[in-house]
Amino acid sequence: MENFIFQNATKIIFGRETELKVGDEIKGHGRKVLLHYGGGSIKKTGLYDKVVNSLKSAGVEFVELGGAVPNPRLGLVNEGIKICRENEIDFILAVGGGSAIDSAKAIAVGVPYNGDVWDFFEGKAEAKEAVPVGVILTIPAAGSEASPNSVITKEEGLLKRGMYSELIRPVFSILNPELTFTLPNYQTACGAADMMAHIMERYFTNVTHADLTDRLCEATLKTIIKNVPIVLNEPDNYDGRAEVLWAGTVAHNGLLGTGRVEDWASHNIEHEISAIYDVAHGAGLAVVFPAWMKYVYKNNLDRFVQFAVRVWNVEMNFEDPERTALEGIEKITEFFRQIGLPVTLKEMDIEDDRFEEMASKATMNDQITLGNFKKLNKEDVYNIYKLG
Amino acid sequence: MENFIFQNATKIIFGRETELKVGDEIKGHGRKVLLHYGGGSIKKTGLYDKVVNSLKSAGVEFVELGGAVPNPRLGLVNEGIKICRENEIDFILAVGGGSAIDSAKAIAVGVPYNGDVWDFFEGKAEAKEAVPVGVILTIPAAGSEASPNSVITKEEGLLKRGMYSELIRPVFSILNPELTFTLPNYQTACGAADMMAHIMERYFTNVTHADLTDRLCEATLKTIIKNVPIVLNEPDNYDGRAEVLWAGTVAHNGLLGTGRVEDWASHNIEHEISAIYDVAHGAGLAVVFPAWMKYVYKNNLDRFVQFAVRVWNVEMNFEDPERTALEGIEKITEFFRQIGLPVTLKEMDIEDDRFEEMASKATMNDQITLGNFKKLNKEDVYNIYKLG
Numbered sequence: 001m002e003n004f005i006f007q008n009a010t011k012i013i014f015g016r017e018t019e020l021k022v023g024d025e026i027k028g029h030g031r032k033v034l035l036h037y038g039g040g041s042i043k044k045t046g047l048y049d050k051v052v053n054s055l056k057s058a059g060v061e062f063v064e065l066g067g068a069v070p071n072p073r074l075g076l077v078n079e080g081i082k083i084c085r086e087n088e089i090d091f092i093l094a095v096g097g098g099s100a101i102d103s104a105k106a107i108a109v110g111v112p113y114n115g116d117v118w119d120f121f122e123g124k125a126e127a128k129e130a131v132p133v134g135v136i137l138t139i140p141a142a143g144s145e146a147s148p149n150s151v152i153t154k155e156e157g158l159l160k161r162g163m164y165s166e167l168i169r170p171v172f173s174i175l176n177p178e179l180t181f182t183l184p185n186y187q188t189a190c191g192a193a194d195m196m197a198h199i200m201e202r203y204f205t206n207v208t209h210a211d212l213t214d215r216l217c218e219a220t221l222k223t224i225i226k227n228v229p230i231v232l233n234e235p236d237n238y239d240g241r242a243e244v245l246w247a248g249t250v251a252h253n254g255l256l257g258t259g260r261v262e263d264w265a266s267h268n269i270e271h272e273i274s275a276i277y278d279v280a281h282g283a284g285l286a287v288v289f290p291a292w293m294k295y296v297y298k299n300n301l302d303r304f305v306q307f308a309v310r311v312w313n314v315e316m317n318f319e320d321p322e323r324t325a326l327e328g329i330e331k332i333t334e335f336f337r338q339i340g341l342p343v344t345l346k347e348m349d350i351e352d353d354r355f356e357e358m359a360s361k362a363t364m365n366d367q368i369t370l371g372n373f374k375k376l377n378k379e380d381v382y383n384i385y386k387l388g
Numbered sequence: 389m390e391n392f393i394f395q396n397a398t399k400i401i402f403g404r405e406t407e408l409k410v411g412d413e414i415k416g417h418g419r420k421v422l423l424h425y426g427g428g429s430i431k432k433t434g435l436y437d438k439v440v441n442s443l444k445s446a447g448v449e450f451v452e453l454g455g456a457v458p459n460p461r462l463g464l465v466n467e468g469i470k471i472c473r474e475n476e477i478d479f480i481l482a483v484g485g486g487s488a489i490d491s492a493k494a495i496a497v498g499v500p501y502n503g504d505v506w507d508f509f510e511g512k513a514e515a516k517e518a519v520p521v522g523v524i525l526t527i528p529a530a531g532s533e534a535s536p537n538s539v540i541t542k543e544e545g546l547l548k549r550g551m552y553s554e555l556i557r558p559v560f561s562i563l564n565p566e567l568t569f570t571l572p573n574y575q576t577a578c579g580a581a582d583m584m585a586h587i588m589e590r591y592f593t594n595v596t597h598a599d600l601t602d603r604l605c606e607a608t609l610k611t612i613i614k615n616v617p618i619v620l621n622e623p624d625n626y627d628g629r630a631e632v633l634w635a636g637t638v639a640h641n642g643l644l645g646t647g648r649v650e651d652w653a654s655h656n657i658e659h660e661i662s663a664i665y666d667v668a669h670g671a672g673l674a675v676v677f678p679a680w681m682k683y684v685y686k687n688n689l690d691r692f693v694q695f696a697v698r699v700w701n702v703e704m705n706f707e708d709p710e711r712t713a714l715e716g717i718e719k720i721t722e723f724f725r726q727i728g729l730p731v732t733l734k735e736m737d738i739e740d741d742r743f744e745e746m747a748s749k750a751t752m753n754d755q756i757t758l759g760n761f762k763k764l765n766k767e768d769v770y771n772i773y774k775l776g
Binding site for chain 1: 397596604
C-alpha cells in the first residue's frame with residue numbers, strides 16, 4: 001500500500017426533499033449567490049422554483065446564470081466570472097450535473113484571480129483562493145459534487161483540460177434521488193459508464209496489497225451494475241436511484257484511490273473524443289475503456305482475472321486464466337451495450353480520420369505518456385482508438 | 389434507503405514516517421499543545437522522542453499528560469482540563485489508541501465548558517465549543533481517530549457513557565502502520581473485534597435496499613478477516629498492518645452507516661461488562677456479539693444468511709437457510725477464538741452473579757430499550773449475558 005493523504009470535507013445532504021433546505025444551508029457560507037445551471041430542464045421539473053423559493057425564504061440574494069452545456073465551455077465561465085465580480089457574489093450554487101458543477105468551480109477560482117482562468121487548466125497557475133461552491137445534484141455521473149476537480153473545454157482549438165484544487169471541493173452537496181427520476185435513459189446510462197470509469201481508473205493499478213480499496217471498488221461497481229438496469233426499467237424507483245446516486249459520489253470522492261497509484265489514461269483518451277465530436281463523456285468512456293482493457297490486460301493479467309471473478313462473477317478458469325480475464329472484458333462491454341450505450345466509435349459516427357490528431361493532442365505531440373497501469377505513448381493511444 | 393447527512397473532515401495522513409510531520413501539521417491549528425498519551429509504551433518504542441522532536445523543531449510548545457488507561461477515566465479527564473486551563477492550551481494531541489483519544493476529546497470539550505464535563509456524557513449539556521484535537525494512532529481498534537465520539541468511565545459507580553459532537557472529531561489523524569508493529573497479539577485481536585463490531589452494528593439493520601453500504605461493510609469485514617491472521621503471525625508485515633489500520637478507520641468514520649438505521653445494542657451490553665470487570669472492550673465484544681446474534685437472528689433471517697454467504701463464504705443452503713445463518717454465527721465465533729479472544733464470559737472469569745445488575749444498568753432499570761435490529765429490554769439483555 002502507498003502512503004496517502006485523504007480528506008474530504010464536503011457535507012453530503014442525502015434524501016427526499018433535501019433541496020428545500022438549500023437556502024438555510026447557504027446562509028452560513030454566503031449572502032449573495034450566483035445560481036448556475038444548465039438548460040431549461042430544472043425549470044420544467046419545478047426544481048428551479050423550489051430552489052428560488054428556498055433562497056428567498058432564507059433571505060439569500062441571488063443572480064442567475066444558465067446555459068452550462070455538456071463539456072462545459074470556457075466562454076460561459078468567463079461570463080460567470082464577470083457577473084460575480086460585478087455583483088459581489090460570495091457563493092456559487094450549481095444546480096445540475098457535472099457540467100454545471102465544473103463550470104461553477106471554474107468560475108469560483110476565476111473570480112479572485114488576476115489573470116486568465118484558463119491558466120489553472122494549463123497548469124500555469126495554482127489557485128490561492130476561491131468563492132465557495134455548493135451543489136444540488138440532478139445527474140449522477142461526474143462525481144464532481146464531492147471532488148476537487150473541474151474539466152472545461154476551450155472553444156478555440158477544442159481543448160478539454162482539467163484542474164485540481166482543494167479550494168473548489170463543494171462545501172455541501174444536496175443529493176435527492178427523486179430529482180433524478182426524470183433523467184432520460186441514455187443520460188442515466190452515460191452517467192453509469194462515467195462512474196464505473198472513475199472506479200476502474202483507480203482499480204487498475206500495479207500496487208500490490210491494496211485489499212481494502214480493491215474490495216471497496218468492487219462493492220461500488222457491483223452496486224452500480226445491479227441498480228442501473230433497475231432504474232432504466234423503472235425510472236422512479238427511489239431506492240434504485242438512491243443506490244446509483246450515492247455510488248456515483250463514493251466512486252469519485254477520493255476514498256477508493258487511497259493507497260493506490262491511479263491510472264486515468266482512459267479519461268484522457270476519451271477527452272480528445274468528446275472535445276472534438278461533442279459526444280457525452282460517458283458514452284465515449286463506454287467505448288474507450290473496453291478498448292484500453294484489451295490493449296493493456298496482459299500487463300497485469302492477475303488484476304483482470306480478479307476483476308472478472310469478483311466484479312462480474314465469471315467462473316475462474318484455472319487452466320486458462322487469460323480466458324477468465326477476457327471474459328471480464330466481454331462482460332463489461334456487454335453491460336454497456338445492454339444499458340444502451342455505444343461500444344464502438346463507429347456507432348457514434350466517428351471515423352478513423354482524426355485518430356492521429358487525437359493521439360497527438362492527448363500525448364502533447366508524443367512528449368508525455370498517459371496512465372500508470374501501462375504507460376502509453378502516442379502510438380499506444382492511436383492503437384486504442386483503432387480498437388475502439 | 390434512509391435520508392442521511394454525511395460529513396467527515398478529518399484529514400488522514402497515512403503511511404511510513406508520517407508521524408515525523410506532526411509538528412508542522414499542528415502549526416496551522418494551535419501554538420500550545422497538551423501532549424496526551426497512555427502508559428509508557430510510546431517512550432519504549434521511541435515514538436515519544438520523535439513526537440517531541442517534531443514539536444520542538446516546528447516551534448510548538450507543549451505540556452504533557454500521560455496515564456490514559458483502557459476504559460479511560462473521568463478523573464484523568466478533569467486533571468487534563470485543569471492543566472489546559474492553567475497553561476492556555478489551544479490544541480490537544482493524543483498519541484495512542486482509543487483510550488488516549490477519547491480522553492483527549494473529553495478534555496477538549498471540558499476546557500471551555502462552565503460546568504462538570506460529565507454533563508456531556510449524561511446528555512445534560514450539548515457541546516458549544518471545543519479545543520481542536522489531533523491524533524497519532526498506535527492501536528487500530530476504536531475508530532476514534534475519525535469519529536465524533538468519546539466514551540469515558542466515571543469511577544464512582546463505574547458508569548461507562550458516551551458522548552457525540554462534531555466538535556470533537558479530530559482535525560487530523562496520523563496513521564503509520566509501522567507504529568503498530570509492536571502491538572501484542574492480544575491487543576491486535578481485541579482491536580479487530582472492536583472494528584468488526586463497529587461494522588456489524590451498522591450492517592445488522594432492517595432497512596431494505598442498502599446495497600452500497602451492505603457491500604462496503606462486507607468489503608471492510610473481509611479485509612479485516614483476511615489480514616488479522618497475517619499480522620498475528622508476522623507482526624511487522626507492513627501491508628497487513630496497513631490494511632487493518634485503514635479498515636479500522638473506515639469501519640467507524642460514518643460512511644458505512646449512511647442510509648441505514650444502526651443498532652449499537654451490543655456495544656451498550658458490552659460497556660456494562662468492561663465498566664465492572666475492566667476487561668478489554670474488544671474482548672467483551674467478542675463474547676457479546678455472537679451471543680446477541682444467537683438471540684436476534686430469527687428477527688431477520690435473510691440478513692444473517694447474507695452475512696454468512698457474503699462475508700464468510702458459507703455455501704447457501706437453499707433447503708434450510710436458517711442452517712446457513714447459524715453457520716455464519718459459528719464462523720465468526722470460530723474466528724474470534726482463532727485469533728486468541730475469549731468467546732465466553734467464563735473464559736474471562738465472569739460469573740453470572742451480576743448479570744441482573746448489569747442488565748438493569750444497561751437499560752436504566754428497564755426504562756429504555758437497546759438497539760434497533762430488535763429492541764431489547766432488560767430481560768433480553770439479561771438473556772444475552774446468559775448466552776455469553
